[in-house]
Amino acid sequence: MPNIPVIELHDVRFSYDHGATWALDGVDLTILQGERVCLTGANGSGKSTLSRVIAGLVAPDSGTVTLLGNVAFDDSGAHADAYRTARHGIGAVFQHPEDQIVTTITEDDVAFGPENLAIAHDGIATRITASLEAVGMQDHRTADPTRLSGGQQQRVAIAGMLAMDSKVLVLDEPTAMLDPQARADIMHVLDDLQDHGTTIVLVTHHADELIHADRVIRLEQGRVANAGSGVDRPQPPAPSARSSREVEGPAESGLPQSDPIASAPIITVRDLTYRYPNADSAVFERLSLTIGRGEAVALMGRNGAGKTTLARMLCALETPQSGSIVIDGIPVARTTGSGASKPLSRKAREDLRTTVGFVMQHPERQLFAETVADDIAYGPRNQHLTESQVRERVEQALRLLHIEHLRDRSPFDLSGGQQRLVAIAGVIARNPRILIMDEPTAGLDEQATARVHELIRTLRADGVTTLIISHSQAEVDAIADRTITLESQAPQKTSAAARRNGHKPSFIGGLDPRVKMVSALALMFSAFAINSGWQLLLAAIFTGAIIGAAGLNPWRLLGSVHMFLMLFVFCGLLNVFFVRSGTIVARLGPIPITDDGIAIALLYACRFAVVIVLGATFLNTTTPTAMTDAFESLLSPWRRFGMHTQETALVMSLALRFLPTLGTEAKAIVDAQSARGGVIETGSPTQRIKAMTAIIIPVFAGAIRHADNLSLALDARCYEEGAERTHWRIMRITMRDIIAMAAIVVYLVALVALPALC
Structure with missing residues (x-):
């Protein structure tokens, strides 16, 4: 070379x-x-x-x-x-x-x-x-x-x-x-x-x-x-001398020192089933396991086997479809008479937060305070300790992980490994009886890894039960009594042709994205022209037909937008208090409620519902990349006037891609605060509203981090303003698009003509 x-x-x-x-x-x-x-x-x-x-x-x-x-x-x-x-x-x-x-x-x-x-x-x-x-x-x-x-x-x-x-x-x-x-x-x-x-x-x-x-x-x-030159590079660890055996389902390989049957069980999982939304198969089905009090158990398995999902269910951050989970006598999930799993009550949730500590897979999502010391103090303060007790807990956690020098630093200015150590400190400061750690040493250097291992041994000696998710067999051999291995569900095998072409799209999914975008906007704007019950019925039937042609589950679709739907429907119903025409049917203090007001309020609420559902259907059947290409193509005539159509289209696409990411960021902070006993989950309505307001700054900090990383990602993948690009997804108008446009024209004509006919 x-x-x-x-x-x-x-x-x-x-x-x-x-x-x-x-x-x-x-x-x-x-x-x-x-x-x-x-x-x-x-x-x-x-x-x-x-x-x-x-x-x-x-x-x-x-x-x-x-x-x-x-x-x-x-x-x-x-x-x-x-x-x-x-x-x-x-x-x-x-x-x-x-x-x-x-x-x-x-x-x-x-x-x-x-x-x-x-x-x-x-x-x-x-x-x-x-x-x-x-x-x-x-x-x-x-x-x-x-x-x-x-x-x-x-x-x-x-x-x-x-x-x-x-x-x-x-x-x-x-x-x-x-x-x-x-x-x-x-x-x-x-x-x-x-x-x-x-x-x-x-x-x-x-x-x-x-x-x-x-x-x-x-x-x-x-x-x-x-x-x-690498001559004196560190040598990889020698293969472990420990023997292990693998069994179908959860595989337990272990040492004779710990017997989950001999020791009292502190975690019991029975017949647990979980399926991700819109997934073809369950992550795990009828999963059962037991962990004894004081055990150190490793949870292993291939990527995608459900290890993190199981950890989140043990912490009541996810709910299984069926099965039961009992932790230290707390019914985290219970099977109802119908076979479904019922989540725990608020009182049981408070008890669980005192019992279980959870170190998440992504530590940067678990940090939200201005300084490291304040972040670590969050959990102890939620245990209603005195300030002197809180300071003692913080100092103890800092010492255990040898991060005293980070006390006054912002957690957001730390390296990934340092953030992980701070996240661990924030959890152990609550002195949990059970500690669940999701890949706690991922990204840590050798010394930091040794600190975490020593911490786990110290906690185990104090009687703390630990469940550690790990991909390192050497780590598992060093700290775990036994191993539970989750078997990956085999992905559906597809032919080479199917892999090249992907899944066959629904009628709506297969439309040219430009046709979908223009059609969706036309239909959404037309909803505001609905003024009668017959028009509303026609709009409901046509919207239902679109959902069917899109191959979407209507209940899942409504569930994905239920917050927006409730908000806009509520805004529509407010009209009942402002319409004075018609016959008075009731009074709310000095405010008359008329039959016209009720009719108009219902009409407006239904209009908003149609708009939200149509928009959700479009977003669920069109990828951000397709939206970018469609938007760029539709705006292309404006290039001659100096408009940066390519960049405008990309910004819109990335906004649509990262809005859910910000939602995930907010949920991660809520989960992190909940797992450390925050009132955002179990407090009074006033306390919860105040806590939700307090996460605005961390969420925006997360948004800035994502925006910075996104700009680097675009640079790394050679996206340049005004540069010539090719397209993997080629847009072309087909007979399917012509049929769809014809159907929409017929619908719009009928919508306009219906008042005259009725």
Whole structure:
């Protein structure tokens, strides 16, 4: 391999706080073509920052950066054209994959990068198939990636980068949330890429991922501490000598020290069944397990097996379809006479929050206070302790995890690993009797991992029951008495042709998105012309026919918009208090209620309902990518007047994609506060309203983080203003569209003519 430098950094410095501290401080680094370079170091040492500089996603404060022969930054500052040129040959995979996903169909997301590189349609098809097969996600190509597990999302993000066929690939802990088989698959993909000349830059904490590295770069406090050839790289741990056995369903491999039957059971799950909304099959069916008091149990399984879902159900953050859960005598979920599962009462929920502590999979979603100390204090304060007791709990948690130096820092300014330690501290500060931890050491360095392991041993010695979700067998062997393995439900197998073409769309789903967009707007506006019962009946029948033609479950559709529906219906019903014509049928104090007022209020409420349902049907049958393409096409005549139609369309699409993400952010904060005893879940109506108001700032902070990561994701996937793009989804008007437009015209004519006929 020729010794051609592809990345050259000289005296690079980078600060997040205008020079008060330096994330990178005088970094000198040269990476040669075809090398595999691994970046290691403690949490907060600057690895992620350095990876972003190498990928051309951020510019330093000073120094020189040369990427693929383009001088992107020097003494005169950043050179935007050089950065854009370099990014065409550099791919990046982020630490948090959910921020890198831009649309709601897996194959469309993988296609986004090649579209921005103006790859021909047939070439995009080839790249989608090859990339998804490389990461084992070919059976999920028509799935919604925003609803996949964290590990599955990571594989989709990697596939999106592979599809761009970059000369340099920068990956920031890409296997942190992957199961062992998926990790091995990704490492094999990287081996193949390097064999074909791709330069690999890998940020990792896994010693076994350093085996094939040409060099291991170790960072300490923003400086390169070791840039050796890898001769003295850390050796991966030896395989465990412990024996284990696997059984169908939950597999229990364990040691004789702990017997869940001999010890009193503290967690009992019986015949648990759970199915995600709109899923074809259950995540698990009739699942049963028992955990004894004081046990340390590991929960393992492939990505998507339902480990996080089970943990959330144990914490009453999700409700199973059927089955029962009892935790320390608290009925978390009970089977009713109909076989359905009934959630726990408010009093039982309060008892559960005192008993169970939950460390979530994404620690950045579990933090919401201004400082680390305040965040850790949130749980103890909800236990109505005195301020001196709260301070004692906070100090104890900080000491246990060796993070006293982070006390006054903002949790949002910390590295991912540091955030995870703070999230753990916030949970253990409540002194729970049961601790559930979802991948607690993912993204942690060796020292931090050792701290968490020591914490678990200390808590176990104090009688705390622990359930740890993990993908690391070495970790499980070090801290767990036994293992419960969830078996993955096999995905539905599809033929090669079916995988290429995806699921057969419904009549509405298969319409050209431009036709759908214009038709939906026309139908929604026409609802405001409804003035009679006959018109309302016609609108209801036609709306019902559209829902049927869209192949949607009407109850699920209504459930997805019930909050908006209730709000607008309520606004419509308010008209009953403002209409004075007609016969008075009742009085509400001095306000007369007339028959005309009731009729108009019902009419307005029904109008709003029709509009909301039609809009929801459109959004449920049209992906953000399709909306972008349709909007751009419809606005194209305005280009001659200088309008940036491509950018306008993309902003609209991404807004639609990330509005649900902000909803998820809000729910995550509510869940985090609920799991730590917050009144947002169990308080009085006044307390709950006040608590909901208090999460506005953390939600907006989350929105800013998502927007920042989104801008980096667009840069990483070579989206450029005004650049020529190709399209994976080709829009064309077919006979189906003509039939749909004709039906809508007939409906609109009938709607207008109906008052004269009746």
